[in-house]
């Protein structure tokens with residue numbers, strides 16, 4: 001079966017695209033899936049993340065395809081029979097046409113969003129891009145992923161209240177603001193490598209990976225449920 005493609009996009013820089021891409025790819029690889037990370041961002045952050053691994057390699061290979069520009073979908077196609085999942089880390093859509101190309105072949109678009117008014121306004125642009133590409137790519141599903149959540153602040157509470165009306169459904173799992181996400185990047189790993197102190201981060205990353213798998217394989221989940229309910 002060809003790989004399922006997860007494209008991680010947002011209009012805005014710094015919303016957590018690379019963090020989400022790497023944590024998700026690592027979590028899927030740890031479940032035994034063959035996963036490829038495509039670094040479609042000329043900043044090369046995903047590539048640098050994996051290159052920072054010291055004692056053991058990052059659990060999924062990272063290939064840099066930013067030079068393909070608007071043809072990135074064609075380049076990704078070359079890997080489609082060799083992996084179960086391909087995660088594409090995009091540059092901010094405001095600066096680049098690459099995300100549109102990466103969405104053309106995606107099964108799932110994940111939009112990490114920091115719950116704040118500024119980030120919500122900026123995300124309106126990517127909602128439009130996803131809607132437009134959806135006319136060309138009928139299999140495309142999209143979800144917002146709350147990132148850097150600090151639930152006890154009033155601005156976050158307000159943003160979380162309006163997000164369900166945003167026009168893209170929300171993943172049920174939120175990634176919270178935690179230092180271990182930053183440490184993962186520095187050490188070229190995922191939160192799974194930071195022992196018991198990282199347990200809350202591991203739990204949310206694994207829950208998100210499970211949600212993503214359910215979105216990509218809805219019939220498998222349904223038949224599992226009906227079998228276990230029988």
Ligand SMILES: Nc1ncnc2c1ncn2[C@@H]1O[C@H](COP(=O)(O)OP(=O)(O)OP(=O)(O)O)[C@@H](O)[C@H]1O
Nearest residue numbers: 013014015016017018019092148176177178181182
């Ligand atoms: N949940 C989190 N908790 C704490 N820090 C985070 C979290 N998510 C991301 N960060 C930090 O925020 C910064 C921006 O994250 P990241 O590089 O993933 O964003 P990005 O959307 O890929 O940025 P760019 O648009 O520049 O590619 C990084 O320093 C990262 O370590």
Ligand SMILES: [Mg+2]
Nearest residue numbers: 017018041045
């Ligand atoms: Mg990035």
